[in-house]
Amino acid sequence: MAMAANSTTGSTTGSITGGIVTWQVVTGSARGATHRVSGLPNQDAVASHDGPGGVVVAIADGHGHVRHFRSADGAALAVGVACRVASETAAALAADDADDQEAERAGQELARAVVADWRSAVAGQLEARPYTVEEQFILDRSADTPVIPYGATLLVALITARWLVCAQIGDGDMLAVRPDGASFSPVAGDDRLDGRRTTSLCQPDALASFRTGAHDLHQVPLAALLLATDGYGNAQADEPWQPRVGRDLAELAACQDRHWFGQEVPGWARRCASAEGSGDDATIALLLPGAGQDSGTPDAEEGAGRGQRPWTG
Amino acid sequence: MTSLAPDDPEATGPYPRMPGGGVSRRPLHFIILADCSGGMKGEKIQALNFAIADMLPHLAAWERDQEQAQVFIRAIAFATEPWWHIAEPQPVAGLGWKPLQPVPKGLTNMGPAFTLAARALAPGRIERRALRPAMLLITDGLATDPPGGFEAGLSALMDAPAGQAALRLAIAIGRDARSAALDRFIGDPGVPVLVADSSEDIADRLVAASLAVSRMSEVGADRGAVARRLLGPSGDVPSRIFDQDTIV
Numbered sequence: 094m095a096m097a098a099n100s101t102t103g104s105t106t107g108s109i110t111g112g113i114v115t116w117q118v119v120t121g122s123a124r125g126a127t128h129r130v131s132g133l134p135n136q137d138a139v140a141s142h143d144g145p146g147g148v149v150v151a152i153a154d155g156h157g158h159v160r161h162f163r164s165a166d167g168a169a170l171a172v173g174v175a176c177r178v179a180s181e182t183a184a185a186l187a188a189d190d191a192d193d194q195e196a197e198r199a200g201q202e203l204a205r206a207v208v209a210d211w212r213s214a215v216a217g218q219l220e221a222r223p224y225t226v227e228e229q230f231i232l233d234r235s236a237d238t239p240v241i242p243y244g245a246t247l248l249v250a251l252i253t254a255r256w257l258v259c260a261q262i263g264d265g266d267m268l269a270v271r272p273d274g275a276s277f278s279p280v281a282g283d284d285r286l287d288g289r290r291t292t293s294l295c296q297p298d299a300l301a302s303f304r305t306g307a308h309d310l311h312q313v314p315l316a317a318l319l320l321a322t323d324g325y326g327n328a329q330a331d332e333p334w335q336p337r338v339g340r341d342l343a344e345l346a347a348c349q350d351r352h353w354f355g356q357e358v359p360g361w362a363r364r365c366a367s368a369e370g371s372g373d374d375a376t377i378a379l380l381l382p383g384a385g386q387d388s389g390t391p392d393a394e395e396g397a398g399r400g401q402r403p404w405t406g
Numbered sequence: 407m408t409s410l411a412p413d414d415p416e417a418t419g420p421y422p423r424m425p426g427g428g429v430s431r432r433p434l435h436f437i438i439l440a441d442c443s444g445g446m447k448g449e450k451i452q453a454l455n456f457a458i459a460d461m462l463p464h465l466a467a468w469e470r471d472q473e474q475a476q477v478f479i480r481a482i483a484f485a486t487e488p489w490w491h492i493a494e495p496q497p498v499a500g501l502g503w504k505p506l507q508p509v510p511k512g513l514t515n516m517g518p519a520f521t522l523a524a525r526a527l528a529p530g531r532i533e534r535r536a537l538r539p540a541m542l543l544i545t546d547g548l549a550t551d552p553p554g555g556f557e558a559g560l561s562a563l564m565d566a567p568a569g570q571a572a573l574r575l576a577i578a579i580g581r582d583a584r585s586a587a588l589d590r591f592i593g594d595p596g597v598p599v600l601v602a603d604s605s606e607d608i609a610d611r612l613v614a615a616s617l618a619v620s621r622m623s624e625v626g627a628d629r630g631a632v633a634r635r636l637l638g639p640s641g642d643v644p645s646r647i648f649d650q651d652t653i654v
Contacts, residue, residue, distance in 0.1 A: 126473035156653065244653055287567060288535060293653040327535040331427035341425035349423075361424050370429035371535075372474035 115383030116148045116252050117351045121359030122376040123366035125324055133157065136165040137322050137376040138245075140172035146183030147253035150378045151175035154265060154322040156244040156293065157373075160235045162228060167243030170214040171207075171294055175249040175260075178206045182258065183251040193309060196256045200305030204260045207247065208300045215243045244295035248320045250279075252380060257308040257318065262299060263291040266326045268335055269308065270317040270346070276339025279318075280304040288327070316346045318380040325362070325377055328370030346381055354379060433536040434475040435495060436465070436616075437526070439519050440506055441545035441579075442483045447508040450546055450579060453605035459503040461612040466499045468617070475537055480526065484519035485512025513550040516543070516587065517559025524559075527568040539572040542615050544608075546579035549587045556587060564593075575615045577602055 124135035136155030141148065153171040155164025182203045186196065219239060224232060232242060246263025259267055259279045264286045270276045281304045285292060292302035319342065331337055345354075358377055365375035440454060462479070469477045478495035482488050483506050491506060525531070527539060549556050563569040576588040577600045588599045600611040 130473055241653075287571065288537070290653060296653050327432055328429040329426050329535070330430040332533050332535070334426050338426040341423075345423060345425065357423070364424065364429055367429075368473040369431070371432055 116143075117354075117381050117383060118143075118148060118150050119351065119354045119358045119379045119381065120150070120152075120377065121362035123359070123362040123374065125366045125371065125373040125375065126368040127372040128157075128374060134165055135374045136168055136245075137324070137374040138165070138168040138172045139376050139378055140176045141378065142176040142180050144180045144184060146180065146185070146187040147251055148380065149176050149179035149183055149249065149251040150320060150380060151179065151247065151249040152265065152320050152322055152376045152378050153248070154246045154263065154324070154374065154376070156246075156291070159231060160237055161242055161244040161295070162231060163242040164244050166218060167211075167215065167245040167294065170218065170243070171211055171245050171247045172249075174210045174214055175207050175247055178203055178210060179249050179251040179258075182206075183253050186251075186256055186258070187253045191256065193307060196258055196307035196309075197305070199256075200258045200260055200307050201303075203249070203251075203258065204262075204303035204305055205300055207249065207260065208294065208303070211247075211294050212240060215240055238297075240295050242295075244293040246291055246322070247294055248322075250318060250320060250380065252310070252318070255309060255311055257310055257315065258306070259308075260303055260305045262303045263293055264288075264323040266319070266321050266323070266335070268319040268321075268339060268342075269313075269315055270319065270339045270342045272314060272316045272343060272347075274316075274340035274343035276335055276342075278335075279308055280306040288323075291323075315382065316343045317382075320378040320380075322374060322376045324371045324373035324375030325365045327373060328365035328375065342379075351381060351383070354381060431476040432474060433495070433533050434477045435527075435532060435536060435539040436477055436479050436498070437523055437539065437541045438479070438481040438491075439516075439523065439541065439543045440481060440483050440491070441485075441514055441547065442506050442508050443485045443512045443514040443545075443547060443550075444508055444510055445514070445547050447510070449605050451506060451508050453608045454544060454579075455503065455505040457609035457612045460609050461616045462498055462501055462503060464613055465616050466501075469498055482519050482522055484515065485509035486515055488515075488519040488522045490522070514545060514547045515551045515555060516545070516549045516591070517551045517555035517557070520556075520559030520563040520591075524562040524566045524569050527563075527566045527572070529567065532568050536568070539568050541569075541572050541574045542612075543574070543576040543588065543591055544579065544612075545576070545588070546583050548583065548585050560590060573618075575600065575618065577608070577611045577615060579605070579608060 118141040120139045120141065122135060122137050122139050128135065136157060137153065139152045141150040151172040153168035155161060155168040182199050186199055246265055248261045248265050248267055250257065250259045257279060261267060261280045267279050268276050269279045283292065283304060296302065326334065358379055362375045362377050365371055366373065438458065465477050469475065477498040479492060479498050479501055480495055481491040483491040486509065523541065574592050576592055578584040578588060579602050581601055581603065584599045584601055600615060602608040602611045
């Protein structure tokens with residue numbers, strides 16, 4: 094498993110799925126300018142894993158508020174747990190000839206398992222590293238439960254030979270890009286995300302706040318899949334930014350090799366995290382299909398997976 | 407899709423191609439609601455104009471110094487009726503202040519001014535990525551709205567998510583202007599009405615308010631302490647009015 098956090102980082106992993114499609118993961122993560130000024134670390138985390146079932150990637154954004162003083166740890170635990178669970182899900186999906194309902198259920202089950210395992214992981218860390226006196230004072234003053242300091246968002250995606258399965262809690266963005274440059278969000282939106290507050294793994298009803306989606310890549314081939322923490326989207330000058338980013342990514346995917354993306358994506362994260370952009374931690378995970386990808390059919394241009402939100406304009 | 411050259415590992419660029427329309431700081435919308443009723447004539451309106459003109463460079467300086475927000479100014483003047491003095495969001499850097507004039511015999515109807523602000527903060531009228539807006543109400547008198555008028559305007563403002571989330575501050579020119587209505591506009595018992603005892607005090611109060619607004623988006627600061635210092639000894643401001651990035 095490849096993991097990155099705490100500084101400007103980049104990494105790539107590759108996967109061969111069923112001998113048909115190669116997906117490569119390119120990641121970049123940068124500490125926000127405001128975090129640099131205030132001495133806070135990069136509280137985002139990113140991890141990916143390529144296994145026999147397919148490729149998986151997860152990003153997480155630890156909440157910056159003082160209540161969430163272990164959120165960087167919470168984010169790191171989240172991406173680790175998510176990649177492990179998603180790899181198991183991918184293997185199960187790849188082994189069976191899953192239909193669309195089974196793929197949808199796999200996304201929901203993925204969310205359920207991630208919530209349970211993340212809470213176990215937090216409990217394990219608390220056992221190994223209990224709260225200090227200072228941390229306990231903050232916890233008591235906030236009247237929070239012990240899991241609240243670990244609060245983080247999570248975006249996780251897995252790609253098998255046929256399926257894209259996604260799960261998300263909290264802010265951040267997923268953008269599925271088709272070869273023609275059209276793009277859509279593979280999970281539903283959440284009106285509660287107002288830029289100041291977010292749903293979180295640490296909330297008591299976290300599972301109910303997960304948004305999941307499953308998309309048949311035979312029906313809707315993709316040129317790219319972008320996952321990003323809110324430090325990326327909040328830096329974009331366009332509103333909405335998704336249509337142009339989708340078009341540009343499709344164009345870039347058609348003319349640039351993966352080595353180029355590996356060099357560039359960390360820089361994109363740095364620019365978004367800079368004082369020119371959002372000033373917040375920014376993490377990007379970009380999944381790109383390689384040789385063997387079906388370039389699309391007329392049917393594929395018409396349809397898309399269930400629950401997607403198209404971006405137009 | 408081009409950018410600048412980096413000098414260190416955490417600097418930006420160069421990027422021959424970056425998808426999208428470029429990056430920019432998050433907007434921080436600052437709406438001034440200025441009382442131009444008949445009672446403001448003479449020294450008060452002159453002091454108010456001077457104070458706002460004096461405040462803007464402070465905000466511009468803060469904008470240059472911090473790492474996150476781009477400040478945009480709008481202004482509503484109100485008397486019996488409200489009107490936009492600055493209708494379109496203007497970058498604070500380089501913004502000149504065109505003096506306000508009082509309305510002879512004009513009343514102090516606040517509700518319609520709130521309604522006007524609410525329209526500007528309605529969903530779709532403000533960027534999704536915008537920081538929590540800030541509103542600053544400056545008045546020298548008690549609200550004179552007809553029955554239900556103040557409440558209707560305040561409800562319209564609170565019905566807009568950005569209006570409800572806004573940091574709302576009020577400056578009363580003269581102790582007699584400090585009213586329960588201003589407390590209701592602020593909507594937080596921990597945030598005091600700033601009182602300018604004299605025309606000379608207006609500039610100081612505006613600077614304090616602008617500093618409070620600007621510091622709201624600075625990550626890592628002890629914001630409660632900042633607010634207490636800037637808003638006076640009675641301003642035991644709960645940190646939650648400044649909070650960002652916590653759970654629903």
